[in-house]
Amino acid sequence: MTTTGDSGNTARTGPWWWERRRSAVLDIGLGVVSAAECGAEGVEFARDAGLPLPVGVAFGLLAGATLVLRRRWPIAVVLVAVAVTPAQMGVLMTIVGLYTLAASELPRRIIGALSGMSLAGTLIVTLVRANQDIASGDLTIGEGFIPFIAISTSLGITAPPVLLGLYVGARRRLMESLRERADSLERELQLLAERAEERAEWARNEERTRIARDMHDVVAHRVSLMVVHAAALQAVARKDPEKAVKNAALVGDMGRQALTELREMLGVLRAGEPPARPAPAPAPLPLAAVREAAAQAASRAGDGVGPEAVEGPCLAELDALVEQSRAAGMVVDMSVEGEARVYAAEVEETAYRVVQEALTNVHKHAAGAKTYVRLAHRGVEVAMQVENGPPPEVSPEDARLPSGGNGLVGMKERVTALGGVFVSGPTDAGGFRVSAVLPAGVGGRG
Numbered sequence: 001m002t003t004t005g006d007s008g009n010t011a012r013t014g015p016w017w018w019e020r021r022r023s024a025v026l027d028i029g030l031g032v033v034s035a036a037e038c039g040a041e042g043v044e045f046a047r048d049a050g051l052p053l054p055v056g057v058a059f060g061l062l063a064g065a066t067l068v069l070r071r072r073w074p075i076a077v078v079l080v081a082v083a084v085t086p087a088q089m090g091v092l093m094t095i096v097g098l099y100t101l102a103a104s105e106l107p108r109r110i111i112g113a114l115s116g117m118s119l120a121g122t123l124i125v126t127l128v129r130a131n132q133d134i135a136s137g138d139l140t141i142g143e144g145f146i147p148f149i150a151i152s153t154s155l156g157i158t159a160p161p162v163l164l165g166l167y168v169g170a171r172r173r174l175m176e177s178l179r180e181r182a183d184s185l186e187r188e189l190q191l192l193a194e195r196a197e198e199r200a201e202w203a204r205n206e207e208r209t210r211i212a213r214d215m216h217d218v219v220a221h222r223v224s225l226m227v228v229h230a231a232a233l234q235a236v237a238r239k240d241p242e243k244a245v246k247n248a249a250l251v252g253d254m255g256r257q258a259l260t261e262l263r264e265m266l267g268v269l270r271a272g273e274p275p276a277r278p279a280p281a282p283a284p285l286p287l288a289a290v291r292e293a294a295a296q297a298a299s300r301a302g303d304g305v306g307p308e309a310v311e312g313p314c315l316a317e318l319d320a321l322v323e324q325s326r327a328a329g330m331v332v333d334m335s336v337e338g339e340a341r342v343y344a345a346e347v348e349e350t351a352y353r354v355v356q357e358a359l360t361n362v363h364k365h366a367a368g369a370k371t372y373v374r375l376a377h378r379g380v381e382v383a384m385q386v387e388n389g390p391p392p393e394v395s396p397e398d399a400r401l402p403s404g405g406n407g408l409v410g411m412k413e414r415v416t417a418l419g420g421v422f423v424s425g426p427t428d429a430g431g432f433r434v435s436a437v438l439p440a441g442v443g444g445r446g
Helices: 002-007 021-048 053-069 074-083 091-103 108-136 145-236 240-270 289-300 317-328 345-365 409-415
Strands: 332-337 371-377 380-387 421-426 432-439
Touching: 021 053, 021 091, 053 074, 053 091, 074 091, 074 108, 091 108, 091 145, 108 145, 145 240, 145 345, 289 332, 317 332, 317 345, 317 371, 345 371, 345 380, 345 409, 345 432, 409 421
Parallel strands: 332 371
Antiparallel strands: 371 380, 380 432, 421 432
């Protein structure tokens, strides 16, 4: 991004106090012209004052050359112009000096005082000179016109450069103020853009975390049951062929459901791609759509609901979830306290996910342990607890389920996001307990 202020603050290219070379050339040119004017007027000044001609010319050249310093010391230039006014020289120096003084950043009282001095000096000199010309016969006008001529001359020399300088100075200050505001606005916009980029990055990371959590909840439970059934199938394949056939059918059904859910999620990931050739710039990843599809697929993880279902799982599906674990060989005891009621969709889905992930962890880490599922309706909150006893000794036929270490983290994130409390840890009896309390929330599923 370009900085607006850099365009106004150009690099210094001129000598000494000049910022630019053309400014130096202009001031030196004005100084030469002013010196020539004052030098020519110094001839008459030397004759009137009875001084040698070279002295008058040198005095005029030196006085006129001070105009070169107008940008550095405008007050000095105006004072020199006022000082040489009685000698009737330095008109160009007076005009340019007053303009430079009025356009500078000096206080207004100083500009007014020096302008008044120049006006008074020009007025007095004009009055005296006019009276002398009338007395000598060089000027043939009535004495009543002398004040008018003096006032008109002094105002004509003083007022226009002062007014023009004030206008130019005010315009310059206005442009600098606008430039500063533009710089400030550009800095603020750049800061806002950086903050927006940080917020977008944070949102992308948060969305990826949510998608990973939803996909874990949808797939991990069903795949875990598949592995458990496969292990049981291996154990009873020769002893009980009928039960082996049943377990094989369950494994096939769960595998097909898991594949269906994965295809739906991957289909949403590919939804941004065009049907023909891909565009040169890749489309952004539809993270929100993936999370929505994961939540929709999660609604069918408990009891195999068809693809037309769009809502997430609810507490009414806990019985089916427990039955799936029982079918996999787990001994599960479920109890419900309080009067069942309908909670907000987020509350019911989170409660379902906590129980589902807790049962999955039992399949992974404590296969064969007796498990207790407790659900309590307490009016303003709903509590759930999944506790398993110590696992039996591991046999060669037991399933070995890998653990990614994300289950407890995902449960805690879900519960705390709704303002609930989540606690997990081992029990004194050698088992493991997962407990969660969620606020009841408002609304429901209709």
